[in-house]
Amino acid sequence: MNHGIHTIDTGFVRPRFDAAYLLVENGRAAYIDCGTNHAVPRMLDALKDAGLAPTDVDWLILTHVHLDHAGGAGELMAQLPNARLVVHPRGARHMIDPSQLWAGASAVYGEEVMEATYGRLRPIAVERVVEAPDGHVVMLSGRPLLCLDTPGHARHHLSVYDERANVCFTGDTFGLSYREFDTANGAFILPTTSPVQFDPDALHASIRRLVELKPAAMYLTHYGRVEDVERLANDLHAQIDAMVFIAQSAQSTSSLAQERHDAMKAALTNLYLSRAHAHGWHGDHAQLLEILGMDVELNAQGLGIWLDNQHRRTG
Known part of the structure; x- marks a missing residue:
């Protein structure tokens, strides 16, 4: 039973590299992460395939504001008239005013590459943004989604525990597991220490916290559902x-x-x-x-x- 969880390949970089998720409960929907602007048609297609309309989406939850997870948030929210954005308190200001995010990344990659790779970042109205401190619960048609502060990869990182399905949506906290490395021994995994806020002690603690929930599976942004949680x-x-x-x-x-x-x-x-x-x-x-x-x-x-x-x- 998939408990209304749909995996969406955002198309970023290569197939099965960058995932977002659609959760459906009693005809209402929530996205977890969204990829870049270029992923918005895929996000809406997944909604249509689930038999829903943009007006049926209540939430877009971001694990963190790195652009491969959240770059398309403003553009997607513009298509979802009833949705609110849920984000870690440290990341909220970057969704309301993404100019600093854009400037920082553009200084590294250049404006032209940024436009081609992510598309121009679109701000989100402050009244549509919900800050989610540790322990915040998002209700999706009566289905609780628990937001947990899980730093280590980034200080503005949250993970989502879905009690109904007994799974965690872990962004980058529970590492990277590309399907090309799957063998008879199951999934292969490695941590991500990408710039600029890696903290090994915090990351160890965040992983332990997620495992203590005893989830049946983790849903990673890179990429998809993995089981055998203790081994990983x-x-x-x-x-x-x-x-x-x-x-x-x-x-x-x-x-x-x-x-x-x-x-x-x-x-x-x-x-x-x-x-x-x-x-x-x-x-x-x-x-x-x-x-x-x-x-x-x-x-x-x-x-x-x-x-x-x-x-x-x-x-």
């Missing part, structure tokens, strides 16, 4: 520690930032390759980077920022 959580904990060790080792042996970054990328690639092979995946180094190359780069960047922040705090 143990894998995440082990890799967070391994990734911290990689970062600290690179810091101690590399005096130049680029050398440190390159050392972390090489070590992360070897870590994921060895773990994927132990999991029963038979691809080679090049095939791994074809799937995980962007994540290796972003994880190394996030670890580098974490190292620099540690140095500033202790120095």
Whole structure:
């Protein structure tokens, strides 16, 4: 039984890379995450396929405001006349006025790339935005959706526990699990330490908190439903520690930032390759980077920022 949960491939980057979810209860609907502006037609098509109209949507819940999860929020909300947006209190201002989000990302990628990749960010009226602190409950036609503060990947991250289905919607807190790595041993998983707010202690705690709920499954943005929750959580904990060790080792042996970054990328690639092979995946180094190359780069960047922040705090 899927309890009215529909997985939507947002089409970002490649197939089965970026998911959003539609929950349906008694003819009312809620989305969890939404992808970019380019995903809006897919979001509306999923609603139509479920036999519903835009007026039937009560909520758009964002796990966090990174653009692959939330970039299309303003555009989607413009199509949903009765919906309200639910977001972590730290992320609300960026949905009401996304100019800072846009400026920060544009400084890295450039305006042209931003337009092509995400589309222009559209603000959401303040009266339609609901801040969800830890313990906030969203009611979907009598179905409680519990919002939990789950930092570690980002300080403005929440996860959603759906008691009716006994599942969690985890954004990026419960890591990345791409279906290309599925084997007879089940799903393969790795943490995401992408810029700029990685905190290993907080991430360990958030994962433990989700597991303590004893959910039957986790729904990840990258990508889809995974079960065998305890095993995957143990894998995440082990890799967070391994990734911290990689970062600290690179810091101690590399005096130049680029050398440190390159050392972390090489070590992360070897870590994921060895773990994927132990999991029963038979691809080679090049095939791994074809799937995980962007994540290796972003994880190394996030670890580098974490190292620099540690140095500033202790120095």
